[in-house]
Ligand SMILES: Nc1ncnc2c1ncn2[C@@H]1O[C@H](COP(=O)(O)OP(=O)(O)OP(=O)(O)O)[C@@H](O)[C@H]1O
Ligand SMILES: O=C(O)C1=C[C@@H](O)[C@@H](O)[C@H](O)C1
């Protein structure tokens with residue numbers, strides 16, 4: 001990790017948290033490039049280690065199995081990994097996990113408005129939440145209601161992050177990454 005971030009926060013991992021489609025994976029890659037440090041995405045780690053895509057894990061093994069693996073790999077990485085780690089949208093919905101992430105690194109919440117989240121989720125094809133139990137795509141209205149309810153359950157966890165990035169405040173991911181580095185440097 002380069003620059004002031006390393007100087008002030010040696011051996012600390014940067015955890016990017018936030019609701020699904022808030023931009024964690026997108027920002028994480030650029031942030032790691034700028035900090036010249038390793039980057040990992042928790043969803044990719046799960047897919048790689050399980051040998052299946054996320055949607056397939058949800059379909060074949062069920063969500064509780066996915067959450068168990070997500071927790072297991074996250075706790076392992078929180079202990080051993082140094083760099084930028086983008087979390088999955090549901091990975092930090094647990095008080096014990098929040099405490100652990102805050103103790104092991106710098107936890108950052110990416111705050112993105114629900115309207116943008118819904119548009120991004122609708123534009124994707126793979127997210128498990130898009131489909132009902134028969135594999136049929138949900139309507140925009142049903143999805144919006146479900147995402148809003150899910151967000152209100154999770155909000156109390158996201159908001160415990162000491163740093164928050166309002167993702168609407170930037171005209172590019174590059175600019176957002178620079179602002180994130182500034183925030184980290186100002187965070188003691
Ligand atoms: N700053 C941004 N400006 C415009 N589009 C963005 C921005 N950040 C992300 N996106 C787009 O939004 C979608 C979701 O982004 P991304 O996959 O990074 O979200 P995520 O938070 O990692 O989601 P998940 O919780 O599923 O892992 C992608 O299509 C991405 O290109
Ligand atoms: O918010 C969620 O529940 C999820 C977000 C994604 O990152 C994936 O972890 C998966 O699609 C579930």
Ligand SMILES: [Mg+2]
Nearest residue numbers: 024025043086
């Ligand atoms: Mg992601």
